[in-house]
Amino acid sequence: MNPLDVVDDSTHYHSRGTVSVPNLLTIIIDTNPRAWAALANVLPLSQAIATIFVYANSHLAFSDDHHVALLASHCNRAVWLYPEPPTPTKPPSEDVEMGDAGSGKPSQPAPSANKFHQFAKLEASVLRSVRSLIDNTTAADVASTTTTQIPGALTLALAFINKMHLAVMGGSGRRGISPPPDTEPAHKNHRRSRIAVRARILIISVSDSSAEQYIPTMNAVFAAAHSEIPIDTLSLRGSPTFLQQASHITRGNFINVLEPRGLLQYLMVGCASAGLTPDPNDNTASGNRARMKLGKQTPVPPQGGDGGDPLFAPRAESVDFRAACFCHGSVIDTGFVCSICLSIFCDIPDGGVCRTCGTKLALGNYGARPAVSAAAKGKEVQAEG
Amino acid sequence: MADSDGEYVEDMSDDDLVGHGVSQTVQSDYGTRSKAGRGAKRAGDGRLKPKSRWEDLRRSWEDVVETADGTLTIGELLEAEKRRRLLRDTTPLQRGIIRHLMLVLDMSFAMSEKDLLPSRYRLMLDYAVDFVREYYEQNPISQMGIVAMQDGIAVRISDISGDPVEHIEKLREWKEQQEPKGNPSLQNALEMCRASLFHAPSHGTREVLIIFGALLSNDPGDIDDTISSLIKDRIRVSVIGLSAQVAICAELCTRTNAGETSRYTIAMHEQHFRELFLAATMPPIARSAEQTRPSLLMMGFPSRMVTSADKMSLCACHHRPTREGYACTRCRTKVCRLPAECPVCSLTLVLSTHLARSYHHLFPLQTWVEVSWADAKSTACFACQAVFPKPPKSKTILLKGKGKQQAGGKPPPVEAKGASESGRYACQTCGSHFCIDCDIYCHQTVHNCPGCQGGSGGGETSGGHTNGVAMEIDS
Numbered sequence: 001m002n003p004l005d006v007v008d009d010s011t012h013y014h015s016r017g018t019v020s021v022p023n024l025l026t027i028i029i030d031t032n033p034r035a036w037a038a039l040a041n042v043l044p045l046s047q048a049i050a051t052i053f054v055y056a057n058s059h060l061a062f063s064d065d066h067h068v069a070l071l072a073s074h075c076n077r078a079v080w081l082y083p084e085p086p087t088p089t090k091p092p093s094e095d096v097e098m099g100d101a102g103s104g105k106p107s108q109p110a111p112s113a114n115k116f117h118q119f120a121k122l123e124a125s126v127l128r129s130v131r132s133l134i135d136n137t138t139a140a141d142v143a144s145t146t147t148t149q150i151p152g153a154l155t156l157a158l159a160f161i162n163k164m165h166l167a168v169m170g171g172s173g174r175r176g177i178s179p180p181p182d183t184e185p186a187h188k189n190h191r192r193s194r195i196a197v198r199a200r201i202l203i204i205s206v207s208d209s210s211a212e213q214y215i216p217t218m219n220a221v222f223a224a225a226h227s228e229i230p231i232d233t234l235s236l237r238g239s240p241t242f243l244q245q246a247s248h249i250t251r252g253n254f255i256n257v258l259e260p261r262g263l264l265q266y267l268m269v270g271c272a273s274a275g276l277t278p279d280p281n282d283n284t285a286s287g288n289r290a291r292m293k294l295g296k297q298t299p300v301p302p303q304g305g306d307g308g309d310p311l312f313a314p315r316a317e318s319v320d321f322r323a324a325c326f327c328h329g330s331v332i333d334t335g336f337v338c339s340i341c342l343s344i345f346c347d348i349p350d351g352g353v354c355r356t357c358g359t360k361l362a363l364g365n366y367g368a369r370p371a372v373s374a375a376a377k378g379k380e381v382q383a384e385g
Numbered sequence: 386m387a388d389s390d391g392e393y394v395e396d397m398s399d400d401d402l403v404g405h406g407v408s409q410t411v412q413s414d415y416g417t418r419s420k421a422g423r424g425a426k427r428a429g430d431g432r433l434k435p436k437s438r439w440e441d442l443r444r445s446w447e448d449v450v451e452t453a454d455g456t457l458t459i460g461e462l463l464e465a466e467k468r469r470r471l472l473r474d475t476t477p478l479q480r481g482i483i484r485h486l487m488l489v490l491d492m493s494f495a496m497s498e499k500d501l502l503p504s505r506y507r508l509m510l511d512y513a514v515d516f517v518r519e520y521y522e523q524n525p526i527s528q529m530g531i532v533a534m535q536d537g538i539a540v541r542i543s544d545i546s547g548d549p550v551e552h553i554e555k556l557r558e559w560k561e562q563q564e565p566k567g568n569p570s571l572q573n574a575l576e577m578c579r580a581s582l583f584h585a586p587s588h589g590t591r592e593v594l595i596i597f598g599a600l601l602s603n604d605p606g607d608i609d610d611t612i613s614s615l616i617k618d619r620i621r622v623s624v625i626g627l628s629a630q631v632a633i634c635a636e637l638c639t640r641t642n643a644g645e646t647s648r649y650t651i652a653m654h655e656q657h658f659r660e661l662f663l664a665a666t667m668p669p670i671a672r673s674a675e676q677t678r679p680s681l682l683m684m685g686f687p688s689r690m691v692t693s694a695d696k697m698s699l700c701a702c703h704h705r706p707t708r709e710g711y712a713c714t715r716c717r718t719k720v721c722r723l724p725a726e727c728p729v730c731s732l733t734l735v736l737s738t739h740l741a742r743s744y745h746h747l748f749p750l751q752t753w754v755e756v757s758w759a760d761a762k763s764t765a766c767f768a769c770q771a772v773f774p775k776p777p778k779s780k781t782i783l784l785k786g787k788g789k790q791q792a793g794g795k796p797p798p799v800e801a802k803g804a805s806e807s808g809r810y811a812c813q814t815c816g817s818h819f820c821i822d823c824d825i826y827c828h829q830t831v832h833n834c835p836g837c838q839g840g841s842g843g844g845e846t847s848g849g850h851t852n853g854v855a856m857e858i859d860s
Contacts, residue, residue, distance in 0.1 A: 077840030086765050086772060152839030155831055159768035162826040215748065216833050218741040223831040226522070245738060323686045323737035333714040334732070337682045339483055339588035340671075341747060342740045348681060362588070362680035 022168055024199045025059045026069045026157040027052060031130070032148040033075060033137060035206035035237055043236070043260040049130065052204065055267040057119050069160055070126055071153045072133055073203075076141045078152035081129040082122055148207045150243070151216035154231075158223050161199040165227075168196045201252075202232045202271055209242040211324065221246040232271050236260045245321070327355055480668040481590035482743045483682075484527035485545065486520070487578035488513065488594050492535040495599035495628065496565035501655050505598050505627055508655060510560040512662045513596075514553050519666045521549040523746070525739040526724050528585070531555065532577050536567030537603045539577040545585075547724055569597070571633065572604035572611050579611075579618055588680040591620040594665050597634060598627040608633060615641050621669065623648040625661050643672055668746050684733045685714035687723070701728045745832035753812050753824055755805030763809060767817035768827070768835040774808050812836050 029052065036045045056068045070081040112120065201224065209217070221242075224231055230252035233243040237260070247254035255270050257263065322331050325346035336345045343356040352361045490513060496506040513531070520529060530545030531552055543555040575593065582591045593615075602608070615622065615637075622641040624634040630651060638649035652658035691709040692698070700707050700721035710719040713727040713734055720727065724735040758776050765772050809818040817836030819827070827833060 074840075078835075078838070080770060083770060085770050149838065149840050151833060152835060152837075155827070155833045155835040155838050156768050158831055159766075159823045159826055159835055160770070162830075163769035163771060163820075163822055166822055215741065215744050216838050218738065219745055219832045220838075222742055223833075226830055249738060321686060321688050321736045321738070323740075333687065334683065334685045337684045337740065338679070339682055340479060340679045342482060342743055344684075344737070344740070345681075352681060354679075354681075359679045362678045 020063070020065045022065045022067060022164065022197050023059075023063070024067045024069065024161060024164055024197055025056070026071065026161065026199065026201045027056060028071045028073050028150070028153045028157060028201065028203045029081070030148045030150070030204060030206045031072045031074050031133065032146075032207045033134075033142050034146060035148075039206065039237055039260060043263060048204070048236075048263060049126065051264045051267065053119075053123055053126070054264060055271075056122060057116075058268065060118050060122070061116075067164075068122060069157065070122075071157055072130065073148045073150050073153035074133060074137065075145050075148055076137075078149040078156055079129065079133055080156065081133075082125045084125045084129055146207070147210035147213065150203065150205075150207075150209075150240075151213050151220050154201070154203075154217070154220035154224070157201055158220060158227070158229070161197065161201075161227070161229060164199070165197045199227075199229045200232065201229060202234065203240075203243055205233055205235045205240045205243055206237045207240065208238040209240045211329070214242060217242045217246070221249055225250045234263075234266055234271065236263070479671040480746050481671050482524070482526070482668050482746065483589035484524050484529075484592060484668060485582055485585035485589050486527065486529045486592040486594060486665075487545070487581055488516070488529060488531045488596075489539075489574045489578065490531065490533050490542070490596050491569050491598045491627075492533045492540075492559075492563065492565045493567055493569035493599045494565060495569070498598065498628075501627065501652075501658060506565045507560065508658070509596055509598075509627075510556055512659055514556050515659075516662050516666065517549050517552045517556070519663055521547075522742070523666045524668060525742050526733075526735055527589070530581050532574055532581075533559070534569035534571070534574045535563075535565070537570045537573070539570065539573040541577070545581050547726075548722070568601065568603035569599045570604055571595070571597075571602040571637070572606060572608045575608075575611050575615060575622070575637075579615060579620060582618070582620055586680075587678045588682065590669060590671075591618065592669065593620055593622045595622065595624045595634075596627070596662070597624050597631070600628055600631055602631075602633065608637075612637055612640050621648070623665060624650075625658070625665075626651040627658070668743070682733060684735055685727070686737055687711035687714050687720075687734055750828055750832050750834060751813060752828070753810040753819060756807050756809035756811050756818060757805075758807050760811075761807035761809055761818075763818040766809075766820040766823055767839075768819055768823040771820050771822070773818070773820070776807070 029049070031045070036048075039045075052070075056070070060066050060068055069083065072079050072081050221231065224246075229250060231243070231246045231250045232252040233240065233247050233254045234257055235243070235255065236257050244254050246252070253270060255266060257266055322333050323335060323344050324330065325332050325335055326343045327345050327347075327349070330346055332344070332346045336348060337343070338345070338354040338357065338359065338361060340359045340361075341354065341357040343354060345355065348363060349355050349361075352363050353359070354361055490509060492506065496504070496509065498505050501508045517529070520527070526547070528545050528547050529552065531542040533540040533542050542559060543552045546552075574595070578593045582593075585591050620641060622637050624638055626634060626649070628651075630649075635646070635649050639646050642648045650661050652661055689709060689711055694708060697706040697708055698710075698719060699705065700710050701718045702720045702722065702725055705721065707719075707721045710721045711723055711734060712719055713730060713732055715732045716727060716730040718727055718729040720734060724733070724739050726733055761773065761776050763773060804821075808820065810821065810824045811818050812834045815834060815836035817834075819835070823835070827835065
């Protein structure tokens with residue numbers, strides 16, 4: 001690590017200043033064109049991206065060890081905005097960070113000498129990527145789907161974080177450099193020494209969750225929870241129910257933005273975190289983040305264990321964990337589950353045959369007759385209480 | 386030693402253990418002996434003899450390979466080793482998702498041996514804690530209990546339940562307060578497990594996993610009777626041995642698993658032990674011969690409720706005052722932790738996310754295949770953007786692999802075999818290329834293909850089930 005890192009003011013917050021832990025903020029911007037069109041008179045995409053720059057720069061400015069990655073979750077694909085993937089037409093450059101191989105092009109203005117190099121690089125790369133993303137979006141792409149590729153973007157982000165983790169651990173993904181000597185399965189490493197990279201994912205969401213993305217989204221969310229990567233969600237529009245669950249599972253913040261024009265304030269206060277409370281002794285993911293009361297949610301009084309936090313996040317009081325049945329899509333609180341494929345049904349399927357996997361299911365005691373004993377017990381308790 | 390060489394490679398790869406996916410061919414490619422000796426012996430004799438353990442030396446300096454640019458590396462071998470773990474069958478099989486497992490830990494005199502460091506006993510208990518965590522993470526709606534074999538009897542460590550915290554607390558207590566002593570008794574332990582699993586519902590699996598360090602069993606009666614009753618109660622037994630093969634364990638596993646021999650494994654070293662132990666967290670493949678009656682389960686999906694600090698109430702499950710909890714959807718009883726069974730009306734209460742956690746077992750991510758230099762057009766990993774090595778200018782430098790298939794005009798291998806010569810691994814659905822780290826991460830942790838989910842392979846990938854949809858029953 002750079003010895004100068006320990007001199008900057010972030011050591012003020014670190015209790016063990018000599019060990020600098022890289023801090024990676026991954027921002028996933030939902031660039032669903034329909035949704036942004038609907039938001040256009042309140043918050044145009046260009047303004048939102050400018051705001052996100054301010055936020056990303058503020059994160060970078062904390063320390064040399066702070067890194068930023070940006071992804072776009074578009075209507076039909078997920079793409080990297082920063083760092084940019086090396087262009088396949090050119091001979092690949094050795095360093096991924098040097099993705100702006102096109103800087104020699106006349107269209108590319110020379111970076112201003114007055115701007116911090118990191119900021120300029122980020123800005124140029126993201127603007128170029130977003131522009132090409134929008135240019136390559138056809139009307140057919142937009143018409144084909146109303147949703148966005150959140151699971152793909154999350155998976156890309158997780159793979160990137162994992163790679164960085166491995167790199168910091170001493171090995172590297174590059175061939176020829178020996179990976180860490182331990183031969184444990186990769187996912188074990190995370191639990192053991194996740195402190196190697198402090199990563200966080202922020203999703204700026206504008207679309208609704210789509211039911212068909214449930215399984216891949218949840219797979220990605222469980223992987224994030226496994227690696228203790230909190231997923232914060234800032235919902236500008238729509239109702240991303242899966243992301244609400246995601247934030248709850250990974251102990252991230254879910255903030256429903258009531259006034260999209262105040263995006264910067266939501267970002268800076270609600271999600272600004274990384275530099276504010278880096279308590280290395282705090283192993284809980286929630287403890288790593290700043291907390292703040294925002295939106296309509298009820299405040300939670302400070303608890304004893306978290307004394308050091310200046311800001312308190314709203315704990316999502318009511319997370320809707322009710323399931324949608326596979327047969328009618330209606331939300332239920334008591335349902336029937338196939339023991340083979342775990343499909344959820346709101347009533348007993350005809351003849352006891354699972355509608356998903358076709359297995360003949362034994363019905364047990366429910367349904368066939370009223371559950372007398374069980375229901376009676378329940379009522380007693382209710383009467384007593 | 387003279388006649389033990391050449392055939393060894395074939396011999397071992399034949400009885401490859403399917404259960405934990407060890408591909409011995411990779412290892413024996415480089416691991417065993419100096420090449421000169423092997424070649425000379427192979428010409429002569431045709432007789433073979435099982436090789437002794439001491440002959441199976443691994444000479445790490447032989448692993449070093451000189452790369453194209455003249456640096457030394459063992460990268461490819463490490464890749465092969467990493468990938469070996471991934472190479473398992475990804476056919477979507479019907480699995481017993483709802484499991485009831487009894488973990489039997491040997492706590493007899495044999496466990497104080499120090500051939501596994503720090504000692505068999507401590508290592509086993511450490512790994513058991515990891516096992517419990519991993520088990521509940523992989524199988525959130527399953528149950529387990531723990532039994533110890535000590536002093537010729539079976540001792541209950543923790544009751545069968547769905548709460549990992551309880552098991553881990555008990556294991557920690559045992560680690561601090563108990564020492565291994567006495568003889569183990571397989572029969573007593575199995576009978577206790579049988580009794581514990583007696584009430585397990587018929588739609589779930591009934592499994593026993595035994596960690597067995599001793600070479601003897603001190604039984605009060607005929608263990609064959611016990612095995613017969615285990616079969617009758619459709620309990621499957623797996624054993625992980627720590628010292629040597631024991632005939633009765635092999636018989637026990639084979640008979641209770643319908644002739645499948647791979648359920649009895651012997652740990653060779655600490656790392657192998659851990660691998661075998663944690664492999665048991667994967668839900669077992671459902672056998673059609675087995676009489677699991679699939680059934681429709683009634684479950685409640687309660688929402689979380691939080692009360693203010695002055696209105697705390699006791700939860701029905703632990704009788705502790707809590708602010709937050711989940712109300713049973715049928716009787717409104719408050720439980721503090723999910724998944725749980727309502728203590729009052731015994732409705733199974735889960736979160737929908739618990740069910741979702743098991744879906745990746747049902748729809749496993751397909752194994753990615755190696756990419757030959759001929760197809761290596763990509764410049765960087767699709768997922769993490771790590772830059773791939775450039776294709777070599779000439780083909781001569783590719784000849785470094787020992788007995789590996791040479792690059793050239795061959796069609797890309799359809800079956801994944803090991804490390805890829807170009808460092809790229811391709812998803813067969815979307816065609817994206819990935820690096821080894823992403824390969825492992827996606828298969829072991831995420832269970833998503835970034836390419837398929839990220840929409841790189843054409844337009845119709847928006848559906849979530851790119852991992853495969855059909856389920857088959859292994860018969």
